[in-house]
Amino acid sequence: xxxxxxxITVLGITASxxxxxxxxxxxxxxxxxxxxxxxxxxVMIMVAxxxxxxxxxxxxxxxxxxxxxxxxxxxxxxxxxxxxxxRK
Amino acid sequence: xxxxxxxxxxxxxxxxxxxxxxxxxxIYTRLQTSSKCDAAGAIAxxxxxxxxxxxxxxxxxxLIILMFLLLTNPVASHAIARSAAIRGxxxxxxxxxx
Amino acid sequence: MYKKSVRLVLTFxxxxxFWLVLSQNLQPASLLIGAFFSFLVxxxxxxxxxxxxxxxxxxxxxTIWLLLVYVFVLLYEMFLxxxxxxxxxxxxxxNPEVVMIKTDIKSDLxxxxxxxxxxxxxxxxxxxxxxxxxxxxxxxxxxxNFGHAAELIKGRLEHWLGRIFI
Numbered sequence: 001x002x003x004x005x006x007x008i009t010v011l012g013i014t015a016s017x018x019x020x021x022x023x024x025x026x027x028x029x030x031x032x033x034x035x036x037x038x039x040x041x042x043v044m045i046m047v048a049x050x051x052x053x054x055x056x057x058x059x060x061x062x063x064x065x066x067x068x069x070x071x072x073x074x075x076x077x078x079x080x081x082x083x084x085x086x087r088k
Numbered sequence: 089x090x091x092x093x094x095x096x097x098x099x100x101x102x103x104x105x106x107x108x109x110x111x112x113x114x115i116y117t118r119l120q121t122s123s124k125c126d127a128a129g130a131i132a133x134x135x136x137x138x139x140x141x142x143x144x145x146x147x148x149x150x151l152i153i154l155m156f157l158l159l160t161n162p163v164a165s166h167a168i169a170r171s172a173a174i175r176g177x178x179x180x181x182x183x184x185x186x
Numbered sequence: 187m188y189k190k191s192v193r194l195v196l197t198f199x200x201x202x203x204f205w206l207v208l209s210q211n212l213q214p215a216s217l218l219i220g221a222f223f224s225f226l227v228x229x230x231x232x233x234x235x236x237x238x239x240x241x242x243x244x245x246x247x248x249t250i251w252l253l254l255v256y257v258f259v260l261l262y263e264m265f266l267x268x269x270x271x272x273x274x275x276x277x278x279x280x281n282p283e284v285v286m287i288k289t290d291i292k293s294d295l296x297x298x299x300x301x302x303x304x305x306x307x308x309x310x311x312x313x314x315x316x317x318x319x320x321x322x323x324x325x326x327x328x329x330x331n332f333g334h335a336a337e338l339i340k341g342r343l344e345h346w347l348g349r350i351f352i
Contacts, residue, residue: 003092010099014106021109021118029115029172033122036164037106040126040157044102044133047150051137059149060208066153070160074167081171101268108275116311116323117282121271123305128268131261145210152207162305169313169323179323182281 004052008045015041028080032073039069094136101129114180115172123165130157193236197228200235249350256346263307263342270309274325281326289318289344296347303343 018041021034043066050058105125109118134154138147205220274280291297301312301320309325 003095007095007099010103014103017106017110027115027172027177029168029177030109030118032168033109033115033118036168037109037122037126040130040161041102043153043157044130047134047137047153051141051146051150056146056149059146059153063149063153063156066156066160070164073164077164077167077171081174101272104272104275108271111275111278112280116313117280117325119311120309120323120325121275123311124264124271124309125268127306128264131264145207148207152204159302162302165305166301166312169311173313173321179282179284181283 004048007048011041011045011048029077032076032080036069036073039065039073043069091136091140094132094139098129098131098133098136101125101132105129115177116169116179119165119169123161127158127161130154130161190232193232194228197232197235198224201227252346252350256350259342259346260303260306263303267307267309271325274309279326283324284313285322285324287320287322289320291344291347292318296350300344300347303347307343 015038018034018037022031022038025031025034043062046058046062046065050056050062102125105121108121108125112118112121131154134150134157138150138154141147141150201224202220205224209216209220289297289300291300297315297318301315304320304322305311310322312320313323314321
């Protein structure tokens with residue numbers, strides 16, 4: 001067991017714990033919170049892989065993934081807000 | 089050694105933050121753990137990885153990712169909480185003992 | 187408050203430093219391409235990046251210095267808050283309430299930073315903002331009094347932010 005195996009295993013286990021909330025969450029916002037958590041876990045797994053395996057390209061992938069996750073969270077929560085809020 | 093200390097601290101924070109969104113009763117309390125513990129855990133983990141790597145171009149890029157996470161995590165939580173509040177989700181309250 | 191050329195040059199330098207960090211390449215062709223596109227993007231977007239009436243106090247150097255100090259204050263508060271939340275997760279000892287607090291900061295950027303900091307520090311998230319009133323969800327409400335709650339939530343943070351923004 002090297003250090004990187006432990007780190008990636010713990011992060012993967014927590015991501016699958018959050019998957020419980022994605023599947024059984026009673027409201028859409030619960031699922032959104034859990035998706036936000038999983039996307040930040042994936043970013044951290046990529047950064048850890050980039051540092052331990054000496055692959056610099058993973059860091060660019062992690063940055064782009066973080067940006068896409070943020071924009072999608074904002075877009076979905078704006079969509080869930082409903083149609084009657086932005087109308088003047 | 090200091091690097092692994094930071095990494096273990098970050099992993100503990102991340103684990104309890106995820107445990108919180110399973111145990112807590114409603115959206116707002118779940119957002120509390122997901123925003124705070126996740127941001128603190130991410131910062132500790134990434135600082136640990138930066139210390140292990142040393143000062144070079146790789147750790148500069150990790151610093152950019154760190155600042156990005158620190159800026160966007162509260163904004164995402166705020167957007168989720170605001171949309172839930174506008175749709176009329178009531179916060180969970182503790183039952184009064186009387 | 188700031189002149190147009192100052193905002194343009196500031197935006198250009200921020201974009202150029204991002205290009206340097208991300209490309210990691212000091213050859214003249216790369217530098218030229220980066221400078222050209224940074225100037226183009228800065229010309230299009232400086233008006234969004236730095237608002238014309240941004241209410242900063244004092245000079246730019248002092249602002250940056252205070253912001254660095256503020257980041258460390260925020261990190262310290264954040265780790266205390268996370269330890270507190272971990273304790274609440276284990277014992278399930280929670281008492282959530284929604285309280286309303288009032289802030290003295292006027293500038294938009296200052297209010298955004300204050301709301302983000304409240305979200306990151308002890309047991310509170312900002313739900314909604316109306317003018318200068320913030321609706322805050324509190325994980326373990328010690329009081330529901332208007333003034334006392336505000337003092338407990340934003341005390342040290344607003345003291346530091348008030349020295350940076352108007």
